[in-house]
Amino acid sequence: MNHIKFFYKSGGLATLLIILIVGLLPTQTINAQDDSRMGPHEVEWLAHQGEADPILDLTPDAPIQPLVSLRRDPSHVIFGYHPYWNGTSYTSYNYDLLTHLAYFGVEMNSSGQITNSHSWPVTSLINLAHSNGVKVILTVTLFDNADIGTLVGNASYRQAAIDNLITRVIQGNADGVNIDFESVPAGSKTNFNIFIHDLTQAFHDQIPGSETSIAMPSVDWSSSYDYEYLNENCDGLMIMAYAYYWGGSSSAGPVAPLYNGGMASYNIDRTVNSYLTATSNDGSNIFLGLPWYGYNWPVSSTAQNATTTGTGSSIVYSVAEPAANSYGKHYSTDVHSAWYNYTASGQQRQVWYDDSLSLVTKYNYAKTRQLAGIGIWALGYDGNRPEIWGGLNDAFGASTPPLSPGWFYVKNIGDGNVLVHAANSANAESYQLYRSQDAQNFELFREAPSPAFLIDSLPIDTIQYFKLKALNTFGASDFTEVLAVSPFVGQSEVLIVNGFERVSGTTNTFDFVKEHGPAVFAAGYHFDSASNDAIPPDVISLTDYDFVDWISGEEATSNTAFSGSEMDAISVYLESGGRLIISGSEIGWDLEAVGAPQEIDFYHNYFKADYFVDDAGSYEVQAMASGLFNGIPNFHFDDGTHGTYDVDYPDG
Template sequence: MKLFQKIIALVIVFSINVLIAQEKLPEFRSIHQFEKEKYKDYQIPEKDQLKPFVGKPRPLQARTNPPSKEVFGYLPYWVYNTYPNLNYDLLTTIAYFGADVNASGNITNDHNWPAAGLIDMAHANGVRVVLTVILFNSSELATLLNSPTNRTNLVNNLLASVQSAGADGVSIDFEGIPSGQRSNLTAFMTELTDAFHSAIPGSFVTIFTPAVDWNSVFDYNALAQITDGLVIQGYDYHYGGSNFTGPNAPLIGTSLGIYNITWTVNDYLSKTGGNAEKLIQTVPFFGFDWPAVSNQKYAATTGSGTSVFYSAAYANAQTYGRIWDAETLTPWYVYQDGSQWHQGWYDDSLSIALKFQFFKDKNLKGTGIWALSYDGQRLELQGALADAFGSTAPPLRPAALNISNTGSGDVKVAVQAASGATSYEIYRSSDGVNFNDGTNYPSSANVLTTLSTDTTYFFRVSAVNGNGESNQTEMLGVRPDNNSADVLVVNGFDRTSGTTNTFDFIRQFAPSIVNAGYSFDACANEAIQEGIVSLENYPMVIWISGEEGTSDESFSNLEQSFVSAYLESGGRLFISGSEIGYDLIAQGSSADQTFYNNFLKTQYVRDQVSTHSASAVSDGIFDGMGNFFFDDGNHGTYNVDYPDGINPRTGAQLCLSYTGFTPSTFGGAGVQYSGTFGNGTETGRLVYLGFPFETIYPESVRDELMHRVLTFLSDGVVGIKPVAGTSVPEHFSLAQNYPNPFNPETTIAFDISGNESADVQLNIFNLRGQLVRKLVSEKLSPGQYEVRWNAQNSSGQPVASGVYLYQLRVGDVIQVRKMQLIR
């Protein structure tokens, strides 16, 4: 008896944790329903909106290299503005999600359909666009399906809408269909398919069908014969309302019940008589994060789970540690928020690749995706798609571009290996505008030699195979040096919607860095996330954030962890961007807010200060610069229409305000900080602007501002730099500083002779013999060097007028000279 009771209890546990739809469990909602409810009143913010498409979309173009299988991707209206960035090479159909309909067969909300810009771009790339038809109300579904008149009305309305848009078909998403509607649903799909095939030859008609048909309302066999395909739900096996944590889309595994993707596919094949060519099995580009009672897998939940886009789930797994569940072939991660455990279950490139291989083994028509763009700028899932179905497609665009000095003027240009690539094309420019025709390399990482240390170089990289060439990476640059670079420039500006992102803003940074006396390396922010490039290897980091905001994350959790560790170790960071505060504070999590307040040392005041002018604040690092301007859209970059209003938190100080706007009310424009960060004991420094540096004009103002930023970050030492194009000196010497007298900056030159590197120290003393500032303390090779000093002491405070001594020690040899500061 006890054994029987245990079996019954176990069955109950299983039944509430697998996908349970419609009447079985009223509180169950698929991810389609959950997100549709979440975004029911969503309007794309003005700042994220694309320019309206003008004209009529072009007809569907023929393509020579389509994917080997159907790749059907849902594009929900709340991420519509991402359509310019989709990888059309790996898609066959885009289902715009969608249009709401009612029991009478009328379209009640088309959510900005006809989506003309999407249709035009998709058609140009040979990709179909269909309209998803949405109805999730059981009683309305019963009324609609019971009435031939209402069904006919819906068919006619849908046909008119799709024809008017110049689109290619429809996909039905009816969820919550009451039992007893099996024949009516089949009749409706017959009427719909016949009407579309007749009126729009070649049109594509599909229906979204469940992983488990609890109410037996879907006649799989008939629907597969009638329509062009069944789009099968391949997620929500554990969903937001589950009582236990677990995989969203388990490929195998029965300890949580019999239901998994393998069971679902076999069920469909059995009920359709093996009609695999009509089965489109979906995969999730999302996961769920649940509060849980413990860190043990399959733990009881303590509240509802929230859906997490793949781009965020990947970053979380990198931060907290990816765990592989061999029982279900899915990844997950676990962490604590205070005392509350959380578990995140999602799918990554490995788990999805296993599913794709299973679909191919079963010879299914193809796969589907909920939802396009949920992977953000990450390319792992695109790589899995390409590997499975893209044998006739060009390779994916390479990711994680990183360019670094390797010494002696040589430069390494590297990317992550791109899926499908057989070689790589490196394009080079000395002005960031005019590029050569490219040089082909077999490897994804290449060292370029014979570059001049007097020239700044810019690079883009593409991947190549027999089917063509990928899109190029963003443009990044480097200033070659005989030593390692002191500055790393990180491009974190990936956003494309609602902004003008040319992915080449290194052009505005590079000259200003070089004019300040520094060489530099550069990388994409993905190279930081992947651990390819370490911030700790650089005394100073410049982070380009531009208008990076909520749609792309200004700082992911993973990036926050790297930046936090860098600052705690005494790193020096310059960051600028107009959406950082809005993203991390107004739209961010508690962790985002903590990072912003404690590591960016800033209080967010508002999303928009209505000006394009900033003013220097007295006693700040820009004191004396007066007013200057940033772009309103007419000065070569883009319109900064939402500059963040920000103010310093305790220990930081305001360095810029918005001209004519009181910081206490509107927030300021820039913050500077010198001190420790978090749990660190080393002094770090930070400069943060609430608008993008690259938009400042003219160039002379950018140069002056960058010079002051780097001077502050470097504690007043504007770099020790070897003098280019000189031979090894015959004698050790310390030159007279110039200018002299000076105010507030001077340059000190010295020569190191010999055949080997030597320990070098260059120090400033007052006339009482007290150390004012240590400028150089490192091992240097023989050569000629220059150091600039801006008359600040070791604490970053300006020193008084007077005579100072500067002492050079090379090994056991010492030389001293005098200089005079006149303020």
């Protein structure tokens, strides 16, 4: 079995994560300082050599989507590995409880070349994680001690490795790289420092907002790691806090003992203390990796910590937990680990593993020691059992600020009365509504336990702007986009839809209704407004309005310009006689240039448009003499200097 390594440090949306998994984990045996044995990931990796890779990518021809921002700042990192041999189990993960998904992985040789990509990039994995706001990390492995020394000891090999990693991460539109080196030689300490320094600098220079991190050993047996230097020259340290007992241990025992407990002189608490001492008690860049697996040994008796009679083998949580419940689970409060005995083919066996109780205890320990977060080796080993995800939720699900509400709308209901309504946000305890009359200066207007506000007696024939956020004990979400309404005695004729959610590669202030609303109002119409997320579930019906003004902005590339359900709603609206105005610069590229047949058909038949080029190379619009816009003078759109955003790739 193997172990998880990672590190995370808060950064921008395009955050890149590099994780180096280095060093070997200790064993609670007489030969505890024998660091010649394989690292935990290498053991697992070797067990799958010679096997054909399973099917991994469910949508290999789909475009890879960048990370979607959930506009929240999680309180802790939860970094989980997905080994390639676990196939498509990533489709069943609870992404609400993850911040990073590390694909394990691609293999590197001593000269810095990738020798096996194991189906990377896996488009469906990347898109599923990104659509849930979870960063995708590419893990790179090199397990041979001598090869690691060769790589970090040669400047040209180091540079080749760095260049190849940058290329592969960009290829998969990923958010970081995890370098899994599980045995840095004792004599390579300085060269490893140089490699990390250069790696960090290159990623920061070439991919702004990127991060580098190192997965570190629980015990540095060979003094190969300069904790202080590495902490200062990369973005974080991820501790591999498991495999304290391993397959070759002389007695059965806890894989991740929290304390000594009379059987674990090396343990998580001792490991964490050594790191905090070296880093001046700064745990803000340190992550505690924990196992979703255990070990199964042949033993000489049923006594706790029994002597082994042979080599143990790894056992995943989904197998160990039901077996423990069947044979009789024991729990050691001394080391905080579960264990059980059973007999197979006349041989007494003893299994130690971490269950949901022991894991929650260790998650809470990481929080108490003010570490940055935790890691998991490995996702998929849970077998979809709910209790292990429930443990994550118990420790972290209720200790983070809520997400920004999903759909959101502001609707005139007559006589100066307005309804402001948004989707409920998980774990939110209250909602704050802010109001402005100029879209610039907002003040707290009301707070309520539900995101539904009925506002009366607003001045007729004005424009009122609103935004809201969700709150709980641990903080607040980001604000929603800004929406607006023009209070009126009757029903509004126009609906303004904000469909511009993209945040990477553009400038998005989420307040473009301040440009559209006054223009609609000046033309003599009253309007409501809604986020595009309110349209497909029919929270707001397009057919209630004579006109719809849809703000698409630069939606596409990072986010699909129009989802299938949005296209369906627009089709119904237009077929019923509705009138639609759409503004945006990437619509043709998304729907026709890279679109599926049904998207191309929608673009031609409902938008009545043809796509010719991705970048027209101009900020000027000229009306065609034979077209609908004949007679309209030429006009310009924003190059980024007129208060909105740079429309840098207008379709032609």
